[in-house]
Amino acid sequence: MLLIRMILFIFPITTLDFSQDWSFFQQLPDSIVWKTSSITELLYTQTSLNLAKCALLCKVNLYCKAFYFYQEACFGLSSITADSSTNAFVRVYVKQPVEECHGDGFVYYNGLCLMISTIQLTWYDAKDYCEKRHGYLLVLDSEKKHDDMVYFYDLHYPDANDQFFVGATDEENEGVWKWIITNSSSYFRFTGNQPNNKDQQFPDNQANCAALSTSRLIDEYCLQLKKFICEM
Missing domain, CATH: 3.50.4.10 (Hepatocyte Growth Factor)
Structure with a gap:
């Protein structure tokens, strides 16, 4: 069966008039x-x-x-x-709730306003990319938020086995992981042997930036190119 791509091929193209009550x-x-x-x-x-x-x-x-x-x-x-x-x-x-999640490329899901990138950037460039769009790299500082995020991209995104940079790092103090949002909790769900400050693809470099891999976090080399997730 041909995978359905969510792009309109109906002619003539019909679009919503956002001057009306389309904030929903x-x-x-x-x-x-x-x-x-x-x-x-x-x-x-x-x-x-x-x-x-x-x-x-x-x-x-x-x-x-x-x-x-x-x-x-x-x-x-x-x-x-x-x-x-x-x-x-x-x-x-x-x-979506009224006046929420109107950023370009963002999608509302179960209280989350998310953008899964279609490009690859370093962790630092990904952080800047999200901020320029009035968001920030995804912060998964609760069990519910982590579970909702995993469910969202596993169900709706075809490359769910990819790795995505998220907004956490221990660059300031090795081994002390923090989310980029200052009022975030200390909740982290790393995979069993992580974080270990090692990136298999870049063994000579420290792994100081977090990425979501399948359903858990791993620590990765910050300057490699990788997809990422923004939130708003």
């Missing part, structure tokens, strides 16, 4: 290939004259997390991506 929704970034969900429940399908009415249906439905509009029909979803059985290329709009 955001469009999934076109730059990211989204994994089609294997557990998404299609809540409803209803004929709709326009995109605005489709958005209103999702807005008033407590179980609707996202929607798409295709061939004059409205599809309400329980997840942020379209169902795997969808045979159309669609643009998906995600429900």
